[in-house]
Amino acid sequence: MVKKKKGxxxxxxxxxxxxxxxxxLFVPKERVYxxxxxxxxxxVKVTPISDFGYIxxxxxxxSVFQSKDYLKMHKALDNIIIRMYLKTDNDTIYYIxxxxxxEMEQDDFTFIRKKRLDPDILVEDKRIPSLYRCKxxxxxVIELAEFNANISISQDSSIYMKRLWPIxx
Numbered sequence: 001m002v003k004k005k006k007g008x009x010x011x012x013x014x015x016x017x018x019x020x021x022x023x024x025l026f027v028p029k030e031r032v033y034x035x036x037x038x039x040x041x042x043x044v045k046v047t048p049i050s051d052f053g054y055i056x057x058x059x060x061x062x063s064v065f066q067s068k069d070y071l072k073m074h075k076a077l078d079n080i081i082i083r084m085y086l087k088t089d090n091d092t093i094y095y096i097x098x099x100x101x102x103e104m105e106q107d108d109f110t111f112i113r114k115k116r117l118d119p120d121i122l123v124e125d126k127r128i129p130s131l132y133r134c135k136x137x138x139x140x141v142i143e144l145a146e147f148n149a150n151i152s153i154s155q156d157s158s159i160y161m162k163r164l165w166p167i168x169x
Contacts, residue, residue, distance in 0.1 A: 025049045031166035032064060033151050038086065038140060043067070046147040051075060052102060053147040055082070057093065057109050061167070071095070071111065072103035075147050085114075085121050086140040094121055094138075 030045040041064040046053040053075045058064025073082065085094040092110045096118070104111055114121055122132040134141055141154040143161060152161035 029148070031150070032061070033164050034061070034167050035086075035140060035142065035153065035164075037155060040086070042142070042151065044144065044147060044151070046075065055144065059108065068105050068107035069109040069111075070103075070105050071101045073097070073101050073147075074099055082144045084142040084144075085134055085138040086142070087137050088139045096121075 025048055028045050028047040030043055033042045033044075034040075035042065039059045041058045041061055043056040043058070043064045044053065045056065051074060052072050055071045055073065056064055056067045057069040058067040071082075082095055082097045085096075086092075091108060092112060094112050094114050096114050096116055100113070101111075117132060121134055121138060123135055125131040125133050139155060141161070143152045145152070150166070151164045153164050154161050
């Protein structure tokens with residue numbers, strides 16, 4: 001009688017463990033970030049079992065959840081590195097990525113892909129060879145190194161990035 005109770009208890013625990021594992025595999029993980037001094041919110045959404053991740057853009061905290069503006073990127077490479085460059089008062093997002101987006105939708109924002117060291121965005125620093133800085137008209141630089149990581153941002157032409165923390169939904 002005691003062995004049957006232990007057996008049922010073990011089966012319940014194993015069932016709960018398997019259920020939690022399945023939920024972990026299929027529930028998407030998403031983070032929302034507010035870009036300081038901009039009317040821009042970024043939502044990063046990734047499903048662990050999927051091969052793709054999404055980067056959504058919105059002008060406020062609610063529109064980022066209904067946004068039609070997104071980049072769908074392949075996440076096979078753990079280190080995707082997407083750098084986005086924004087000018088002041090402009091809804092154009094210039095981005096540099098190691099991989100092309102699999103899908104892109106543009107409604108309120110315009111996405112323009114640039115090459116790695118594009119002279120339209122970056123200029124070589126005269127003081128330090130092989131170091132590139134963004135041009136002064138690009139007031140915000142956003143970097144997403146991988147889908148499960150946080151976003152870093154620079155709001156001047158320095159090479160130092162500040163880590164952004166997700167906001168509560």
